[in-house]
Amino acid sequence: MNWKLAARAEKMNPSVLREILKVTERPGIISLAGGLPSPKTFPISAFAEACAQVLSTQGEAALQYSASEGFAPLCQAVADMLPWKVDPAQVLITTGSQQGLDLVAKVLLDPGSRVLVETPTYLGALQAFAPMEPVPVGVASDAQGVLAEDLLAKAPGARFAYLLPNFQNPTGRTMSEARRAAVSAAAKSAGLPIVEDNPYGELWFDEAPPLPLTARNPEGCIYLGSFSKVLAPGLRLGFLVAPKAIFPKLLQAKQAADLHSPIFNQRMVFEVMKDGFLDRHVPTIRALYKRQRDAMVAALQREMKGLDVEFNTPAGGMFLWLRMPAGIDTVALLPKAVERGVAFVPGAPFYAGESDSRTLRLSFVTASVEEIEKAIAALAATVREQLAHQLAAKTEQLLASAATP
Secondary structure (H helix, E strand, C coil): CCCCCCHHHHCCCCCHHHHHHHHHCCCCCEECCCCCCCHHHCCHHHHHHHHHHHHHHHHHHHCCCCCCCCCHHHHHHHHHHCCCCCCHHHEEEECHHHHHHHHHHHHHCCCCCEEEECCCCCHHHHHHHHHHCCEEEECCEECCEECHHHHHHHCCCEEEEEECCCCCCCCCCCCCHHHHHHHHHHHHHHCCCEEEECCCCCCECCCCCCCCHHHHCHHHEEEEEECCCCCCHHHCCEEEECCCCCHHHHHHHHHHHHCCCCHHHHHHHHHHHCCCHHHHHHHHHHHHHHHHHHHHHHHHHHHCCCCCCEECCCCECCEEEEECCCCCCHHHHHHHHHHCCEECEECHHHCCCCCCCCEEEEECCCCCHHHHHHHHHHHHHHHHHHHHHHHHHHHHHHHHHHHCC
8 A cells, every 4th residue: 555644744753762761671771761750659549449439429421421621620620729810611631731732732833833942842842743843943041941031032923932940851940930020021022922831840849839930921821730740640631721712722622632531530530639639649759759869969979070960959850950071972872871771861852953962861750769879870880981982082093193194
């Protein structure tokens, strides 16, 4: 048969992260690569009880088709837990927050549309946008996220800015209160919509992050959230909150995509949440992840000493960002690190434009403290070995040059 691909299919690429996860399945590999929540945080017993309760009291409805908007009590619960006034009619339950990105792309992007993103940004968003054939434009960013002045300069003609203010993937950085105020004001003055992605916002360690960008200008933002990081990713449940002017089109895109997200899962999540469970459960996740972050930072300080390796100390979330010494390409470094038993994600795929080949992302949430210490020691040994090879090669070149008549 002569299968002819659509132009949009030609734009699709395999997930770099998923390909790397295949490597981590090898025996003996400690993975600091995947953005997977720790299975230790999954409230299995709570879901077992909720499952029995839903089946025994709501079985027929839970196993039937349902409304595309989502389970009404769950939509209300989402509206109630957000820190600004939200009409539950503006809440759309999605099949993971990744579907929210897909719906936004379908509704707001045309081929050639400009979309502004942080430098670097979430790889999954770039993948979700790609089939609509937009032009992603990186906005200058620092340790606090995008620079408001560069956002404003690049705003004309852009369809929206995609931002992750809290414990960003991949860098782990958090946008400060002052920066949020400046970014929100810049976007509002330029008439630039913001798509705010906040899957990690509840995973703060010492203090909650500032108010979301959406809370400052609800009519100018679409807000994405997820149950994956606070309950379990296998449920594939997230949500978006959109202005009433754009909500109907997002709903139509949702109907065309999958009719509705699994209603059984929605009813289970509501059953688990309804008595304040998240208020008791999420602090246990924060405590676990903070211990593991501290272990990774301590190991990096110890093992990378003298190597000119830069790294941050995230205030929450799941990720830590490194920049290797000059001359080291982390794509080339990865297989050598795997040989020593540790995997990471190279930073280059997270950039919309010119990338920094010296960067990489580490996740500190699935490995134990002991594994983290072992993995960072292996990574440091790999870096030292690469630097030694570079020095030897440079010395050989100098000697060869000196010997040339």
